[in-house]
Amino acid sequence: MAPLLHAHGVKKAFGKFLAVDGVDVTLPPGGITAVIGPNGAGKTTLINLLTGRLVPDAGRIFFHEREITTLGPSERVRRGMGRSFQLVNIFPRLSVHENVVIPVLAHCRLAGQMFRPLVGLADVHAKADAILDQVGLLARARHLAGQLSHGDQRLLEIALALSTDPHLLILDEPTAGMNPRERVQVLEQIGRLAAEREVTFLLVEHDMDVVFSLAQRIVVMHQGRILTEGTPEAIQGDPKVREVYLGEAILGKAEARTPAVGGPVGDVILEVRQMNTYYGLSHVLHDVSLSVCRGEVVAILGRNGVGKTTTLRSIMGLTPPKAGTIRLRGREVAGRPAYDIARLGVAYVPDDTRIFPDLTTLENLQLPMQVLGRGNGRWNVEKVEAIFSPLRDLKQRKGRFLSGGEKKMLAIGRALMTDPELLLLDEASEGLGPLLVRLLLGALERMRKEGVTILLADQNVKFAREVADRAYILEKGAIAYAGAMADLWRDEAVVKKYLAV
């Protein structure tokens, strides 16, 4: 059978850094192939080369037996290739429905119609709604895409990829940032499409449960090359793969950790009372109250769109609450601008990292020091590199050329450079491979020892269970549960009800 996609000797360098160094990939029609590998292995770059976002420095790529090496993305999509992105890549100020209509129009060859009213194209609207229904977003079709929660935006990302009816669908971390229920829904969808032989899948994924249960073939990348490829069984048993990627045990098998110190550790550092926050007219947070003590790690859990990110943003002053109090070491800070709150010792790491793309890693780290004029805090570049060792070799690389995982580490490192007493982490573990998750766990432990208190919001309950002492569960913008992590984990009813594990 002729391969659907064939890439031969593909190379891509960014400056001196060889991101993809001579890769051969062959995809037969049908089936699911997963690409795994540590962060920075070149997986996303490979996808960008296959989908035409980047042009390779060397090598050739064939799709449907025709050469596509230098074709632009739109022509590849027309020939039946589709992709989703690692970071949310949607049309924020268009409605969810309109987001999907754009690729549907392109697929129906109607995108260039200038005088036909869009409202009259009933087929197009029906098809867009059908796709939204498939991913479970139909109820939100009229909302602005930018107002969706992070997880719903991830679902929309998948919907956009599906809506050009591709033969080959390339998904970059499709389930990152989704809650378990959505994850299952999307994976079932992928499995069904693959089983019906409608679509061939190539996916990059860090969740090993997903990879081993879904993929028929696994390609392992390491340092820009293919380390090995084979069936899931062969890969799982491969010692080389274990060494570079899987680590010794897969995260999540361990029992819930017992916190080093039970109960409140020090004095109360953050006290939030009856906080109410609005986005425009929609009331997002309802009387949220929580407290964090010095030295603790506290997790905010809950499904997508329940207000986890908003809670962090409200504390940081980015979306100031309309009512309620936020006390930082006893000082009222509600309504103060974000820079004031940062100066009072709070640092916020947003889920999309906000790395400065044109500054190098080193400059990204040094910037807060220079801006705040704090030279002799507890943290310096060496110390950050000590806990995030992969950053050591990336000092001179520009932010835009860092992989997703590297950006995450750098964002946390940059936040530490402001010498925070309280660190707010949004989706810290999203998009990290197993080894990096382990590294992050170690890093959080080190930070805690250095006296940094951590409040994190995470979709990944397994990760939160490993790291947090206490947890709050949000449901529809209100606190539905508060307690010690260990107790929460024993309370199956609560876990099932609010976290849908």
Place this chain on the structure above:
Amino acid sequence: MDAVASRRRWSRLLVAGVVIALLVLPQVGGRFWQYLTLNILLLSLFSLSFNLLFGMTGLLSFGQAAFYATGAYATALLLRTEVIPLLPSVILGTVVAALLAAFIGFFCVRHTHVYFAMLTLAFGMMVYAIMWKWTPVTGGDDGLIGIPRGSLSIPGLFTIRMDPLAHYYYFLTVLALLGIYALYRISRSPFGLVLNGMRENAGRVEFAGIPTRRYLWWAFTIAGFFAGLAGSLMAPLESTVAPASAHWAKSAEPVMASLIGGPFTFAGPIVGSLIYIGLKEVIVRFTQYWLLIFGTGLLVLVLGFRGGVVGFLLQRFARRDSPAGPAEK
């Protein structure tokens, strides 16, 4: 959905009212009011052409006057032959402007953001220099004067002289309204949504299977076409064309009209043009420092009305209609 339907009914009534008012105006208003109205119509068409790039596609063009002036000069030259009648002159002049836009756009759409703005500014200044220096054809500094309006005729059937302002008023109004209607249709078409998509996230549009550069080129050319139409209609009205019509100060007028009225609504640039010309007309009567007062007024409008006057009002209505729901377009 009721609120949407009622808003649609109201806007239809409003549009019908405006069109009727435009048609009966020469019967009730003198030359001054006719002339003022035509200027508002011309600026509306010109601003809408600019806003096709700005509000809809997210590209800030500082060279839109190049196409306005090209339309005006081409139409003027054709009319001055005294051989080619009015309508063919206007159409040909508009087409010449569109061809120039296609040529310039070919280079401009290779860049976005500030580079696009600078390229359009540079091309605009080149066109201005040509109008100013190519004296044998363009009349140089003086421009072209004594442009006849010619007549509208179907040979053997009828001939209407366009010299009386009231006659030309109807000619200009009908063509300008047709132009505005065509732009409205484009804004509500699949192509229009794709342009909105490119404003939001051009990279993602490419991955929807749409060759973005070619679509931007089309948008640029269409914008040039309608700017050219406005210029072509202006030349016979004024009976002179000066190089100032190609100057970047002229390119700034649709920028301001769109910002005042609201770039993210179709009617925004029209309302903006009305306010722009109306304000200017009123202030000029009181002081020679009218630019100072005018600038202050603009500041208040731009700072006070987020999303322009129309955008601001729509938000207020949306708020009243559906206190909890998301804003509908």
